[in-house]
Amino acid sequence: MHYRRFGQTELPLSVFSLGTMRCLDSPEILAQTVKTALEMGINHLETAPSYGKSEAYLGRVLPALPRESFYLTSKILPGQDLALTLSQSLDRLGLDYLDCLAIHGLNLPEHLDWVREAYPQLRRLRKEGRFRHLGFSSHGSLGLIETAVKTGFFSFINLHYYYLDQFLAPIIDLANRRDLGVFIISPADKGGQLHTPPEKLRRLCQPLDPLGMGYRFLLSDPRITTLSYGAAHPGELTPAGIWGDQTQSLNDEETEIFRRLETEMERRLGAEQCRQCQACLPCPEDINIPAILRLRNGAVAFDLTAFGQYRYQMLEQAGHWFPGRRGDRCADCGDCLPRCPCQLAIPDLLRDSHQRFQGPRRRRLWEI
Ligand code: SF4
Ligand code: SF4
Structure with missing residues (x-):
């Protein structure tokens, strides 16, 4: 397992972090998973009050471990009672302090307003030793995330950034310039369900598998500190052991894989490829045009239709966690064109996307 400095926090984190949102079958299974992860060299665990019994189960394991043997992140939602929520988390966890506290879902300008108001209290709680480092995750706009980073309040950031979704690339750059630690959320699942890839993507990624391709894209980037790894039981940790020491620059063979993927994207989509520039927004019908067309890019180029359905069906179900409306809301006003x-031909492409992805609406999971 390799380690990287988590930006200005100076924490030496393993390049994989154990996310505990899926490890909820029993406290015993979580205990075994934590033990195996630590033995593999994973030294960063991630939880949240909203991950079901995750904090309570961790509270049956962590107090018995040497405190210096792990780093722990938990979270707080904007608007929650800071002192109370943090105390309840620490009580459940059986710990005196968190290494990292993340504002969970700084998605709207009013969430940032709340952080500005709450910041004196956050500083006080940090000074009292209740947590050591402050960060945030966001599903908000590029502009909002940039503004939040530039407040100087935060020393790390949790991001959705993957080979198949590089919309937040400018934030990776900004976080690096500001020396923020960068934690990538859910690369195997939200990064394209790479754990169950379509045959075509499997073929294009040879000799790697798609999961390895996704991990190597991230791990070869020294600006990225650590990737979340949401194992449900110890047996699911094996790939973290395989890829956790593969942090070197891309070799020629791997570079060729990414060239092949780009060539296939160009070949299949041609002039229909959405370049994710966001210039079409805002849409008066509040359609999330770039997100929908990104899913379409993946479906047409790499057969990622099931992944597209999984994500598309969450639109209009997840509020500010996955903002915007579906493609069939297009009123043909022509503003975006x-x-x-x-x-x-955005309206046509939205209708085509809706045909590909429509289905029963899904409720969002906490790890969205
Ligand atoms: S639809 Fe066009 S304007 Fe909108 S993100 Fe795609 S390429 Fe950019
Ligand atoms: S044409 Fe459709 S997608 Fe484009 S701005 Fe109008 S409603 Fe939105």
């Missing part, structure tokens, strides 16, 4: 530098 002159703004698209690729001159895409």
Whole structure:
């Protein structure tokens, strides 16, 4: 297992972090999973009050471990009572302090307003030793995330950034310039359900598998500190052991894989490829055009239709955790058309996406 400095926190984190949102079958299974993860060299665990019994189960394991043998992140939602929520988390966990406290879902401008108001209290709690480092996750706009980073309040950031979704690339760059630790959320699942890939993607990624491709894309980037790894039981930790020491730059063979993927994207989508520039927004019908067309890119180029359905069906179900409306809401007003530098027939592509992805609506999971 390799380790990287978590930005200005100076914590030496393993490049995989154990996310505990899926490890909820029993306290015994979670205990075994934590033990195996620590033996593999994973030294960072991640939980949240909203992950079911995760904190309570961890509270049956962590107090018996040497405190210096792990780093722990938990979270707080904007608007929650800071002192109370943090105390309840620490009580459940049986610990005196968190290494990292993340504001969970700084998604809207009012959430940032809340942080500004709460910041004196956050500083006080940090000074009292209740937690050591403050960070945040966000599903908000690029502009909101940039503004939050630039407040200087935070020393780390949790991001959805993957080979198949590089929308937040400018934030990776900004976080690096500001020396923030970068924690990537859910690369195997939200990064394209790479644990159950379609045959075509499997073929294009040879000799790696798609999961390895996704991990190597992230791990070869020294600006990224650690990737969440949501094992449900010890047996699921094996790939973290395989990839956890593969942090070197891409070799020629791997570079060729990414070239092949890009070539296939160009070949299959041609002039229909959405370049994710966001220039089409805002849409008066509040359609999340870039997110929908990103899913379409993946479905057309790499057969990622099941993944597209999984994500698309969460639209209009998850509030500010996955903002915007579905493609069938397009009213053909034409506002977006002159703004698209690729001159895409956006309404047609949205209708096509809706046909590909529509289905029963899904409720969001906490790890969205
Ligand atoms: S044409 Fe459709 S997608 Fe484009 S701005 Fe109008 S409603 Fe939105
Ligand atoms: S402006 Fe065009 S290329 Fe850019 S995100 Fe919107 S649809 Fe995609």
